[in-house]
Amino acid sequence: MAHRPNSPVTIRSMTEGDADAVRQVERAAFAARWKPEQSAHAERPPRTRANVLIRLRKDPDGCFVAQVGSEMVGIVFSRTWGSVGWCGSLAVHPDWQGQGSGWQLLHASLAYLRADPRRVVGLETGAGEARNVGLYLRAGLVPCPITLHLARELGGDAEPATLPLWSAARAEVRSQWLEGLREASGTVIPGLDYGKEIESARREALGDTCVALEGGRAVGFGVATVVSPFEGWGAEAAIVQALLLDQRYVSEARLSGLLAGVEAIARRAGCRRLQLVVSAGRRWTVDRLLRRGYRLERVGLQMIHGDGPALTFDPDGVDCSRWAG
Known part of the structure; x- marks a missing residue:
């Protein structure tokens, strides 16, 4: 060039x-x-x-x-x-x-x-990328808790996956679930809506979504994509694009069920590993992931624009999502 x-x-x-x-x-x-x-x-x-x-x-x-x-x-x-x-x-x-x-x-x-103006605006960069962090600081972005990029090998015995899948549901059921999941996401951050990721995974045949139900209403979900974004990588690793539980329904059993669901999606596609990202501020979730066998691969840094709404982290909340493309 x-x-x-x-x-x-x-x-x-x-x-x-x-x-x-x-x-x-x-x-x-x-x-x-x-x-x-x-x-x-x-x-x-x-x-x-x-x-x-x-x-x-x-x-x-x-x-x-x-x-x-x-x-x-x-x-x-x-x-x-x-x-x-x-x-x-x-x-x-x-x-x-x-x-x-x-x-x-x-x-x-x-x-x-x-x-x-109601939107929380930010990005993720490498925690050691001083040049990038300096650029973003000058643009008005401020550092938040680090992000933990974790992965688990999927060999060995698998926990049974019992949650329903988005791909197997009728259109009217998916519409009801989406309404419930928007409400669930709003308990984490008001107005948060991961529906775009759920629908993209289905429409583009990238993977699938498992859904946690309570009394027939969707209260949590996990979106796993099994198609590599890079040329020539095949199905080496699946990626959790988003995994969330309604704050009112957080429990070890529900988190375990969602993790078993996304791991099953990955296994069915022949993926050997599952990757996900969680803020270090979500201490309860981090502890459960480490106990389940997820291991740290690298660390990222979230930065939020200081002139907009703040981003708060409930240490007992469940919200694993990829902030970087």
Whole structure:
């Protein structure tokens, strides 16, 4: 990629026609930070084209690219879950880092996310990425508790999974469940809505969702995707996109049931490992996950925009979700 210092950068909306260029820019941007010892792969592969398009379809108005002339030099995705919105991934090609395009992309995403003043707005970055943390601090983001990226090997005996699956339910039942799950999510953060992740997993055939019921009403769920976002990785690991329990129904038995459900989804797809992310502030959940055999793989840092609503963490709450793309 030719580097032309001081060339004007244009920020525009991402389109489906950008997908291949987005994949290459992101791969180049993160290649230097790839740690082979944390993966069976020596190099970071590009995202699949399908993954880029799925992410774009979730929030098309919040995805942007930075362009110099006809060259794409940076990208950013945004994601909204009702009253919660996250910026990322944000990537700038190495030849153009330090030239201001990352700053412009960040502000484009934040402006989109903060259009709703009731929304908690933030992102996740590497806990040791001082340069990135400094950029985000200057943009008004403040650090929150660290995030724990955990994984469990799925070999050995499996706990029976008894929870119903989204894919097996009739449309009218799914509609009733979704109403209950929006209420359940609202007990964690008012207005939080993971329905987009549940529906995307079904519509795009990415995985499935197990649902915890109480008196016929949905009070918790776990979404597990079994299709790798990266080229050539196959079904090596399933990912929990979101797992939540209504604050009024938190119990060891219900959490165990949800974990057994997402682990079963992963096993049925032939995945050998299951990965999930939880805030270190959710101490009750962290303790149960470690007891179940989940092990820490890496640590992330959540940062929230200081001018918006605060994000609080009930130490006894259950909300495991991936804040980073």
